[in-house]
Amino acid sequence: MESIEHLINYLADPKILIVLAAFLLFVSLRYPQKFYTNITGIGVFAAMGLFLVLSIFNPEFQKVVTKPDNVPIVGMLFLVPFFTWFSLREAVRNDKRKAEGQQLIEQDETADKVLSWPDLVYTELICMVVLTVVLIGWSLLLKAPI
Amino acid sequence: MSPDAIGQYIQETQIYRSVFRVGVPDSDRKRMLVMLGSVFLHLHPVKVRKSGIRMRYTWCMGGITFFLFLVLTFTGLLLMFYYRPTLEYAYVDIIDLRQQVPLGIMREIHRWGAHAMVIAVWLHMYRVFMTGSYKPPREFNWNVGVILLVLTLLLSFTGYLLPWDQLAMWAITVGSNMARATPFLGNEGPGSALLALGDIRLVTNASDARFGLLGGRFVGESALLRFYVLHCVGLPLIAGFLMAIHFWRIRRDGGISGPL
Numbered sequence: 001m002e003s004i005e006h007l008i009n010y011l012a013d014p015k016i017l018i019v020l021a022a023f024l025l026f027v028s029l030r031y032p033q034k035f036y037t038n039i040t041g042i043g044v045f046a047a048m049g050l051f052l053v054l055s056i057f058n059p060e061f062q063k064v065v066t067k068p069d070n071v072p073i074v075g076m077l078f079l080v081p082f083f084t085w086f087s088l089r090e091a092v093r094n095d096k097r098k099a100e101g102q103q104l105i106e107q108d109e110t111a112d113k114v115l116s117w118p119d120l121v122y123t124e125l126i127c128m129v130v131l132t133v134v135l136i137g138w139s140l141l142l143k144a145p146i
Numbered sequence: 147m148s149p150d151a152i153g154q155y156i157q158e159t160q161i162y163r164s165v166f167r168v169g170v171p172d173s174d175r176k177r178m179l180v181m182l183g184s185v186f187l188h189l190h191p192v193k194v195r196k197s198g199i200r201m202r203y204t205w206c207m208g209g210i211t212f213f214l215f216l217v218l219t220f221t222g223l224l225l226m227f228y229y230r231p232t233l234e235y236a237y238v239d240i241i242d243l244r245q246q247v248p249l250g251i252m253r254e255i256h257r258w259g260a261h262a263m264v265i266a267v268w269l270h271m272y273r274v275f276m277t278g279s280y281k282p283p284r285e286f287n288w289n290v291g292v293i294l295l296v297l298t299l300l301l302s303f304t305g306y307l308l309p310w311d312q313l314a315m316w317a318i319t320v321g322s323n324m325a326r327a328t329p330f331l332g333n334e335g336p337g338s339a340l341l342a343l344g345d346i347r348l349v350t351n352a353s354d355a356r357f358g359l360l361g362g363r364f365v366g367e368s369a370l371l372r373f374y375v376l377h378c379v380g381l382p383l384i385a386g387f388l389m390a391i392h393f394w395r396i397r398r399d400g401g402i403s404g405p406l
Binding site: 071072075076079080083087088090091104105106107109110112113114115116117118119120121123124127128131132135136138139140142143144145146 | 171174177178180181187190191192193194195196197198199200201202203205206209210213214217240241244251253254255256257258259261262264265269272273276277309311313404405
């Protein structure tokens with residue numbers, strides 16, 4: 001376990017981490033069709049989740065990630081890669097469609113119009129309800145710092 | 147009486163009919179009328195592109211940001227009943243809100259909602275960038291959005307001082323020191339020396355952006371009051387005004403993001 005910690009500490013050195021992250025981003029953008037697929041997405045996020053779960057056993061790490069002010073930052077560590085992967089996966093799909101002479105996914109739907117009531121209004125209502133529940137749950141579980 | 151009959155009875159009352167003029171929107175015509183007849187719903191067009199309601203495409207982040215703004219306005223209003231922005235009471239009131247209110251989560255919702263709003267507004271901007279929705283004819287609205295992002299961060303910044311603890315005070319001291327380096331308006335910023343009448347500098351540490359922000363040379367009672375007023379009234383008013391423009395321009399510029 002200690003050797004893993006040492007390896008992670010070594011990789012987390014900003015000089016190494018930023019160079020590695022930049023290199024990975026460059027390679028992923030060079031070969032997007034290989035990186036931005038469902039399989040790689042599931043693999044990367046499963047690995048990140050596993051890393052978080054295993055790291056929680058380290059008391060210092062646990063203290064850092066569960067500190068109330070840090071919780072949103074931990075959330076962002078997952079949200080930003082997820083949305084980057086998600087949007088680039090859509091971009092890869094659209095590139096493929098363009099290469100095949102088809103319209104973009106969104107263009108296919110641009111001509112179709114739906115009534116705001118109920119389609120849009122109900123979607124918004126569901127989002128509001130879910131968000132309210134999340135916020136209340138978050139507030140009950142985690143006391144806000146002063 | 148059956149539930150249907152009760153529903154029918156309620157819908158036929160004068161009170162119900164005076165509020166809900168269209169009735170149950172059970173036909174396309176009524177669905178259109180209900181959108182046109184409601185002050186809240188008429189912010190939306192009667193019809194939207196199919197891609198405009200796809201969470202896959204919009205991530206719903208703009209709507210989530212607006213909803214969080216409303217949540218923060220509501221919870222902030224409740225907190226204003228109890229919080230007093232003075233050196234004597236500010237910290238004590240926050241401690242009271244934290245410790246003396248049974249099951250009180252308004253401050254928690256306000257705090258976590260603020261964090262969530264910053265995240266949502268960043269992700270909204272990210273989505274707009276990734277879908278190329280900043281391009282003409284939407285470039286004006288992109289700029290309005292950037293100003294709204296800055297206002298969101300300023301709302302967080304001004305709210306951070308209000309608990310009046312050591313962390314808040316020193317965080318704002320560090321943050322407001324940056325205002326010293328504002329171009330032209332900060333006394334240490336580039337170009338500030340150009341604003342002078344002969345040998346007399348107009349931008350000094352008693353007249354620059356930092357001084358204007360704090361109401362003095364250090365973080366004290368004037369800063370607390372200024373941040374409170376900015377946080378509760380000034381910035382939300384400006385944000386509300388710009389949001390109205392932002393929403394209006396979405397419709398004027400061709401609807402929720404999508405190829406034009």
